[in-house]
Structure formats: C-alpha cells, structure tokens
Amino acid sequence: MSAQVETAQDNSARPVKLAPSILSCDFAHLADEMGAIAGADWAHVDVMDGMFVPNISFGLPILAAARRASNLPLDVHLMIERPERYLKDFAAAGADSLTVHVESTPHVHRAVQQIRELGKRAGVTLNPGTPLEAVRPLLGDVDLVLVMSVNPGFGGQKFIPASLERVRTLRRWLDEMGSDAELQVDGGVSSTNARAVVSAGATVLVAGSAVFGPGGAKAGLERLREALK
Ligand code: DX5
Numbered sequence: 001m002s003a004q005v006e007t008a009q010d011n012s013a014r015p016v017k018l019a020p021s022i023l024s025c026d027f028a029h030l031a032d033e034m035g036a037i038a039g040a041d042w043a044h045v046d047v048m049d050g051m052f053v054p055n056i057s058f059g060l061p062i063l064a065a066a067r068r069a070s071n072l073p074l075d076v077h078l079m080i081e082r083p084e085r086y087l088k089d090f091a092a093a094g095a096d097s098l099t100v101h102v103e104s105t106p107h108v109h110r111a112v113q114q115i116r117e118l119g120k121r122a123g124v125t126l127n128p129g130t131p132l133e134a135v136r137p138l139l140g141d142v143d144l145v146l147v148m149s150v151n152p153g154f155g156g157q158k159f160i161p162a163s164l165e166r167v168r169t170l171r172r173w174l175d176e177m178g179s180d181a182e183l184q185v186d187g188g189v190s191s192t193n194a195r196a197v198v199s200a201g202a203t204v205l206v207a208g209s210a211v212f213g214p215g216g217a218k219a220g221l222e223r224l225r226e227a228l229k
C-alpha cells in the first residue's frame, strides 16, 4: 500500500462574510465607524453583562444607535446570563440575528425557538472549553453556529489554534445534515489566519481589533478581504 499524506480538507468553496465587531470601535464616533465598515457583510455587536463574562460592554441603546447609523445586518452576540429575558428587547432595538451561549441558560433550545418566533436569525455558540456535543442537538434548528476562538469577554486576544479542528468538525456535521447554517468564527481573527479559518469551513469571520486598528476600519476590512483572495 502506498504511503498517504494526510492533508486537511479545504472547505472554502462557500462565499465568506466579514463581520467587524464594533466592540473595538471608537464609540465617540459610532456613526462614522459604522460608515467605515459599510463595505462589510454584517456588523457584529458584542453584548457583555459582567456576569456571564468578566467584562461589561454595552447594551440596547448602543445597538439602537448602530441601527440608526447603518443598513448592515446587525449580528448580536449575547454574552449575558439568561439571555431569554432580553431577546424581545434586542430584536426591537434592531438585531437581525441573535446568538446565545449554550452555557448561559438551561433552556438554550427554548431561547433559539424564541429568536425564530421573533422573526430573527437564531444563532448558538459555545466557549472554547465546552465540548462541541453541546450544540449538536441544536444544529437542525439554528441559522448560525458560532465557534468562539478565544474565551469571550475581551477583544484583542490571541486565536486559540485548537479552534480550527472544532470548525472542521462542525463543518462536517452541518454538511452531513445538509444544513446551510452559517458557521461563524469569533476571536483573534486577523489577516494572518483568516485563510486557514475559511479553509476549515467557516462562512462568517468576526474581527474586532484587526479591523478597527491603526489606519481605520476601512483599511482594516480591506486587509482582511485581501488575505482571503
Ligand atoms: C469576544 C468577542 C469578540 C471580540 C473579537 O468576547 O465576542 O467578538 O470582540 O475581537 P478580536 O477580533 O479583537 O479578537
């Protein structure tokens, strides 16, 4: 038998969406920052409550302001305890998709149902230390699965390399089911690893510090797009 070289499958056939995280933007100039990312596909909105994660970011008024300043779909990532308490409010404030953590509520399936009932895209996510099996029962009922590639709570952290294998596994599960749910990756994504993340099977890349860095968000977004060519 001839020796075989094991090479990771390239799963990058699908169109890729870029979703800058406004967590890293200059909030004194939110409308300008939303304008600078007008060429993105979605804007990612990180809501943190200081309980589920050790940091507080912002909530409904900032989401509503982003909504007024931009026509981009607003992709809201809820890092809050018991997110079901606020789904209606975030939908009303302008969210187009709402993503909840499996660790944040004992009733994550109910939360997903509620998001769908609100007419929004339903997303589910999990921390880097949570086994992927935790999202498996939900895959048939969601529009988006988010792989956290850092521990949630802060922008500007280093990409956890083991996340790539998690993306590959989820890609395989979704493909086997014939699901066209988006597979999103969030945390430490930059022009140096974007290609690898897409090859693993991601369809949406979230990037905060890599977009809203020196030189402005427009250039940051362009750098990411170039890296994917
Ligand atoms: C982390 C947030 C991320 C974060 C990404 O808790 O969910 O969306 O803002 O920031 P970067 O791209 O800087 O890692």
Ligand code: ZN
Pocket (backbone or CB within 6 Å): 021, 044, 045, 046, 077, 186, 206
């Ligand atoms: Zn996020």
